[in-house]
Amino acid sequence: MDKSEHCKEVYAHHGLAMYRAQCVEQSIVQLLIYFDFFAKKVPLLKSVEQWKQDFDNFDQVMSAKTMGQLVKKLVDLGAVDPTIETLLREGLKARNYLAHRFFVDHALNFLSEEGRNKMIVEAEENCKLFNEIEEMLNPITHALSEKYGITQEQLKEIEQMLFKKAGGDLDPP
Incomplete structure (x- = not known):
């Protein structure tokens, strides 16, 4: 692979890891909506x-919070067990x-193929962590959806719409 393409790969893997982190943040917001x-x-x-207005306001307030604030709120509500709390803090x-x-810590690594490969592996490991967190949160969200009368079929229809x-x-989807 040429050097320019390899640099792009680093950025792509980092971008994917950040995307997955944002997915986790949104999963936390979804849990806070229910809890x-x-x-x-x-x-x-x-x-x-009134429901729509209150919902939009709540979503706007939660979406403006940092991931740390969201995790703290979820924990303070007693919404997650210690295992999930530990994983959320790790995430x-x-x-x-x-x-x-x-990128600051890897500035010198970025200058060599071996270093860039190390960066890619690290970004992939973070993606795996964020995927693991979502795999633990999604069943909770699905159960709460069902509790409030929102079926998985309805959610799929909304997603497709x-x-x-x-x-x-x-x-x-």
Whole structure:
């Protein structure tokens, strides 16, 4: 592989790892929607319009928080067991490293093929960590969806509708 392409590979693997970290963040937001928003708002439901406004406000507030703040809120709500909490904290540390230190710490590694390969392996390992976290969080989210009457079939229909609305040209979900 030529050097320029190899450099692009480093950036691509780092980008994928950051993408997966953001997926974990969104999974945490989804859990907070169920454990915090739904838990408080469902009993008070009076109108669809108010629900939509409150939901959008909650989502906006949660989406503005750092991953560390989201993890803390999830833990403070007692929403996850110690094993998942440990994994979330490990994921937070990995995400922060990728965002703030990865290229700084690997500045000299980037100058050689061997070093770039090391960077790619590290980014792939972080992807695996984020995938593992999501594999632990997704069943919790699915169970909560069902609890509140949102079936997996309905979620799939919404996903397909959003894909179509976006004019997606990738393989549909």
